[in-house]
Amino acid sequence: MGYLKNIAIAVLALSLFTFVVLFGQLPALRKTPLGTLQRALCLHLPNGLRSVDSRVTGGNITSKSRRLGQYLFYEQNPVVLILFLFLLTGSAALFLWNALHRLPMSLIVPLPIVLIPPYWFTYLCATDTDHYITPANHQDRLRDYPYDHVLFRPGAICKTCNLVKPARSKHCSLCGHCVAKCDHHCPWVNNCLGRGNYSFFLALLLTLGVLQLYGAYLSYWILKPYLVTDATRSLPWREYLPELGDAMVEAVNMGGLSIAGVGLLAASTAALPLGLFAYHCYLIWAGMTTNETQKWADWRDDIADGGVFKTSREALLSHSRPRSPEGANGAASTGLAVHLGVTEEEPQVRWPISSAQVIVRTNDGRPPRGQETLWTQIWSLSDVDNLYDLGGWDNLMEVLNGR
Ligand SMILES: [Zn+2]
Ligand SMILES: [Zn+2]
Known part of the structure; x- marks a missing residue:
């Protein structure tokens, strides 16, 4: 039971941490306890660690980790993309290798339909360059949106591209281009998301969330026989819960890393792409990037x-x-x-x-x-x-x- 409790606490803590880091800086949450927690984690904690490091190692660890962070998140590089594909492919391969012979055909047939789209949309997001503003398409991009005289004023010139910035565009120093209808630079696909590939990004979030939920369901389906026993079924709920806990530990042990571990990982992280998808649905509804x-x-x-x-x-x-x-x-x-x-x-x-x-x-x-x-x-x-x-x-x- 203690084992299961530790897993549950770890999963909850990881989910809360990721949610706070990703969403705590949103304008709507900025003045709430979540915003305060995000600043504490992303601003005050690193500052505290930096000052400790500067006293202990003369700032050596800080400068090395800053260079690594700079390369990972502020230079166009495929490291995060490779890591993402490695994690996705590794988990899927590990799971399927041990699960395929235990699944009925009716659950195997949908697999290609849920497995292929995340790869396809990652490829489209990563390789699309239609949103880069070039001298060739600049006049066309200037005619896409009017200047609203609030967020975007006419006449601003990008000093790097030496072009007048169209409304809703932004220069991305990682991609080295001004980006039409710029949403954000996404290290997961190593590209900016903007006019042209933003819809692929939404499809990636949705299909990735569906894949994770399906993977979690398959894991549950395989481990289901270990979860309910005759002994647990007839007990009152106060005694049933500890029994169920024990049954779940048994199921996790039986399933091992490939079935139970991948299933738990898929279930606990499905909220990330789906939460981000919901947030982008809100942005579309509100007409914002x-x-x-x-x-x-x-x-x-x-x-x-x-x-x-x-x-x-x-x-x-x-x-x-x-x-x-x-x-x-x-x-x-x-x-x-x-x-x-x-x-x-x-x-x-x-x-x-x-x-x-x-x-x-x-x-x-x-x-x-x-x-x-x-x-x-x-x-x-x-x-x-x-x-x-x-x-x-x-x-x-x-x-x-x-x-
Ligand atoms: Zn530019
Ligand atoms: Zn970019």
């Missing part, structure tokens, strides 16, 4: 601090025209309009909706000087349009169409 959630979170903080103001394109432009009635401050307005990239002619794009909003943050909490009548202070993110949100269903269709 992972990259944009960070930008929205920054705006939410700035709005709470009381330094964010809103006006319309037309109001700003008419204020800055030399002969307009309010033209006394025209020069200042023109300067600000140019600075914000607001021009008379907006670039033509294929996106079906547009917005007239212009949002600005100021350092002193006051509206831009000389334009006090033009700008209205905003106190909630709900006052800002998300131009990239077409509605949940249309957002999903965009993603499924590879856009």
Whole structure:
């Protein structure tokens, strides 16, 4: 019983740790105990270990592990991808080698259907380069999305690629390219996820979760005879639970590493791809990329601090025209309009909706000087349009169409 308890505690602790590390920094959890725990684990604990290391070894271990971490997570390399494929293939091979002859044909037939897709979608995610912005496709990428004058302003130039950054793009220093509709760089597939391969990534998460659940079910199916005995069936639940615990330990012993170990691993880690899949479903519903959630979170903080103001394109432009009635401050307005990239002619794009909003943050909490009548202070993110949100269903269709 003690053995089973230790396994259960280890699995729970590992799941909680992974959940906190992966999701604790999300804007929605930032100010909750999970966010505090994430900062303690990912910020304060490493800082504490660094200071101990600097006293004991003069920072030797820190600099070596930083170089390794830099290579693993901040340089394009296939180490994590190879590790992922090794773990997936190793577990599946170990399991099938010992399980196939114990399974009925009806459970063997679906195996290729659940086993092949994770490999296929990993391959597609890793090799797709359609989302890289190049001089050849740059003009096309500029016409994908309008600048919303909140998260993305026109005129920003990528110093590495020397190209004007299209709306929703981001330069990835690992991939060495600006990435169209950049979501995030994923070390598991050693590539950025963006316009073109994001839908493959969603399919990878879903099919990987299904494979893990199916593997866990097969393991349960093989070990089922050891789990329920005549003795346990007739007992009241208070006595039944310890009996069941003993039966599970027996089942784990009978199944060994290849059946029980792989089954437990699959069951306990299935929540990771499926949880991440659920999170990306939420992002699609909300019309955001992972990259944009960070930008929205920054705006939410700035709005709470009381330094964010809103006006319309037309109001700003008419204020800055030399002969307009309010033209006394025209020069200042023109300067600000140019600075914000607001021009008379907006670039033509294929996106079906547009917005007239212009949002600005100021350092002193006051509206831009000389334009006090033009700008209205905003106190909630709900006052800002998300131009990239077409509605949940249309957002999903965009993603499924590879856009
Ligand atoms: Zn770039
Ligand atoms: Zn990248």
